[in-house]
Amino acid sequence: MPIKPITRLDGVDIDLQRLGKKKLVILFATWCSDSNRLLKALNSSSLLEDDSIEIIAIAREEDADTVRAWRDARNIKVPLAVDVDRSIYRQFATGGIPRIITVAENNKIIVMNLAESSEPLTQIIWQ
Numbered sequence: 001m002p003i004k005p006i007t008r009l010d011g012v013d014i015d016l017q018r019l020g021k022k023k024l025v026i027l028f029a030t031w032c033s034d035s036n037r038l039l040k041a042l043n044s045s046s047l048l049e050d051d052s053i054e055i056i057a058i059a060r061e062e063d064a065d066t067v068r069a070w071r072d073a074r075n076i077k078v079p080l081a082v083d084v085d086r087s088i089y090r091q092f093a094t095g096g097i098p099r100i101i102t103v104a105e106n107n108k109i110i111v112m113n114l115a116e117s118s119e120p121l122t123q124i125i126w127q
Contacts, residue, residue, distance in 0.1 A: 006056060006081045006088065009064055009071070014056045014081070016103070022126065023103035026057035026078070027089055030070040035098040038120040043076050045121060055079055060089045060097060100124055 005013040016023060024047065028035035039057060047053060058081045059067045067082050083089050092112060093099055100123045102110040113123040 006058065008056065008079045008081045009068055010079070012079070014054065014079070016056075017107055019107060020105055021054045022052060022105055023101075023107075024053055024055045024124065025092075025099075025101040025103065026055075027060055027083075027092060027097055027099040027101070028057055029060050029097050030062055030067060032097055034116045034120070036074075037118070038098045038100070038115050039076055039078055040074070041119075041121050042078050043074075047121075047124075048077055056081055058083045058088055061086055102126055 005015045007013050016025065026038065026042070028039060042048070047055065055078060057078045060083050062082055063084060064082050067080055071080055092101060096114045098115045098120070099112055100115045100120070101112045102125055104110055110127065111125045115123040117123065
């Protein structure tokens with residue numbers, strides 16, 4: 001099943017099926033401590049400055065107002081979207097967050113990892 005473009009909270013559409021860039025997809029929840037650790041680490045990493053990577057963090061079963069308030073309270077710079085009904089999440093997983101999904105330039109999924117460790121960015125694997 002093709003994945004529809006995802007609209008970020010800032011109104012920009014992300015097409016996860018577009019070729020040419022690596023993609024880093026994060027599935028998370030604002031209430032999850034592991035998700036908070038992951039987004040905080042990603043927020044201060046150099047990955048946000050890498051033009052060869054398209055990044056999107058998608059909040060599972062949360063509405064846009066909740067995610068905006070969470071983002072603003074923590075000064076999160078990572079591009080965010082919401083998945084109110086789990087329709088995106090279901091295409092990748094059946095349980096567990098946060099999930100880190102790395103996708104190659106040809107749109108092949110490299111790896112999907114559950115990022116519950118104290119060093120969550122070590123779960124980002126490009127090969």
